Amino acid sequence: xxxxxxxxxxxxxxxxxxxxxxxxxxxxxxxxxxxxxxxxxxxxxxxxxxxxxxxxxxxxxxxxxxxxxxxxxxxxxxxxxxxxxxxxxxxxxxxxxxxxxxxxxxxxxxxxxxxxxxxxxxxxxxxxxxxxxxxxxxxxxxxxxxxxxxxxxxxxxxxxxxxxxxxxxxxxxxxxxxxxxxxxxxxxxxxxxxxxxxxxx
Numbered sequence: 001x002x003x004x005x006x007x008x009x010x011x012x013x014x015x016x017x018x019x020x021x022x023x024x025x026x027x028x029x030x031x032x033x034x035x036x037x038x039x040x041x042x043x044x045x046x047x048x049x050x051x052x053x054x055x056x057x058x059x060x061x062x063x064x065x066x067x068x069x070x071x072x073x074x075x076x077x078x079x080x081x082x083x084x085x086x087x088x089x090x091x092x093x094x095x096x097x098x099x100x101x102x103x104x105x106x107x108x109x110x111x112x113x114x115x116x117x118x119x120x121x122x123x124x125x126x127x128x129x130x131x132x133x134x135x136x137x138x139x140x141x142x143x144x145x146x147x148x149x150x151x152x153x154x155x156x157x158x159x160x161x162x163x164x165x166x167x168x169x170x171x172x173x174x175x176x177x178x179x180x181x182x183x184x185x186x187x188x189x190x191x192x193x194x195x196x197x198x199x200x201x
Contacts, residue, residue, distance in 0.1 A: 030086030037075045037082065044072040058138050060123060062148040066155075067116045074109035077102045090177040099179045104166035112159040119151045165190070 013021075050056060051065045080102035083089045127134035137143050169185040172178075184190055 034082050037079050040075050044068045059144040070112045077106035095172045095177045099170040099172040107166045108159045108163045115155040
């Protein structure tokens with residue numbers, strides 16, 4: 001979740017300086033950030049289309065396509081956050097999306113991207129050890145798909161399991177169209193444990 005610069009406690013700063021900071025934050029984090037996110041989504045979609053072409057259908061490229069899809073979903077979740085925090089689009093739908101969709105699914109996608117990268121490394125390692133099996137696998141479309149599905153099943157299940165608490169970190173206040181931290185998110189032990197977990201992954 002992003003910071004709300006309008007509600008930050010500024011000390012020893014004038015209203016004019018605060019307005020400059022708000023404007024800078026809007027342009028740097030909002031406009032520029034949204035532009036980068038949209039460019040990333042477009043480039044990911046182009047890369048996915050290229051990798052899905054007939055002459056690029058290899059087991060490794062299937063996994064890369066999955067990684068690009070995960071990254072695209074992550075960028076879309078980030079775009080929801082930019083619209084909510086930086087552009088101030090705080091309608092009921094966007095408030096609900098930010099609290100219950102963008103934050104937890106953004107974390108799930110981030111975890112899944114890390115696990116998928118590990119799967120890519122593992123696949124390349126096993127293919128190097130067994131080049132004959134690798135060549136045979138690349139000739140069998142069903143085998144390539146089943147291998148990719150097996151990898152992604154592990155990735156998705158593990159990513160959701162380790163991020164289940166993320167669904168209970170924020171709640172939406174539809175009267176004020178704001179998001180608030182839950183008791184879980186403000187619990188010291190939870191914050192420390194999850195910070196350690198984030199550090200190691």
